[in-house]
Amino acid sequence: MNITKKLLFTALVASFTLSLYSCKTKKLVAKPAPAPVEKPAPVEEKKPAPAPEKEPEKPAPVEKPNFNLDNIQFEFNSFVLKTSSFSILDKAVSEMKKSPETKFILNGYSSAEGTPEHNMQLSVDRANAVKSYFVNAGLNGTNFTVVGHGEKNPVSNNNSEEGRIINRRTEIKVQN
Numbered sequence: 001m002n003i004t005k006k007l008l009f010t011a012l013v014a015s016f017t018l019s020l021y022s023c024k025t026k027k028l029v030a031k032p033a034p035a036p037v038e039k040p041a042p043v044e045e046k047k048p049a050p051a052p053e054k055e056p057e058k059p060a061p062v063e064k065p066n067f068n069l070d071n072i073q074f075e076f077n078s079f080v081l082k083t084s085s086f087s088i089l090d091k092a093v094s095e096m097k098k099s100p101e102t103k104f105i106l107n108g109y110s111s112a113e114g115t116p117e118h119n120m121q122l123s124v125d126r127a128n129a130v131k132s133y134f135v136n137a138g139l140n141g142t143n144f145t146v147v148g149h150g151e152k153n154p155v156s157n158n159n160s161e162e163g164r165i166i167n168r169r170t171e172i173k174v175q176n
Contacts, residue, residue, distance in 0.1 A: 109153065
């Protein structure tokens with residue numbers, strides 16, 4: 001039995017070795033050496049004319065930040081931001097970074113569904129969600145004041161679902 005194993009092992013190694021050699025790629029044919037290229041004779045370089053004196057460059061005008069941003073929207077009965085609001089928030093972050101010392105008020109709102117106490121807490125949570133987004137984007141959290149308004153100051157009619165969707169928002173205002 002031991003001899004059979006040795007023979008089988010030897011046969012296996014031999015077949016493996018043969019298969020490796022049969023799969024080996026063919027040797028590359030020697031390529032002819034490229035023809036020598038003559039170097040051109042050195043040409044005298046002309047000295048460049050002195051550059052005309054330029055006027056001192058004026059600093060580029062600093063673009064004032066634009067804080068007029070659209071409403072930031074939320075899901076129903078939640079302070080979870082709608083994905084459509086991310087682009088607005090990203091634009092807000094880039095504008096706020098232009099003026100890092102500016103202070104802002106984040107006004108949270110809710111639609112008229114639910115109790116006034118629930119809507120007030122929900123509006124505060126929505127404004128805090130926006131503040132968290134800004135802080136995570138690298139802005140200073142002390143520049144933001146959070147204010148909840150509940151269902152006060154609707155921008156649309158609360159009698160339709162479209163109007164209630166618009167009223168679930170947070171607005172960004174510059175603090176005076």
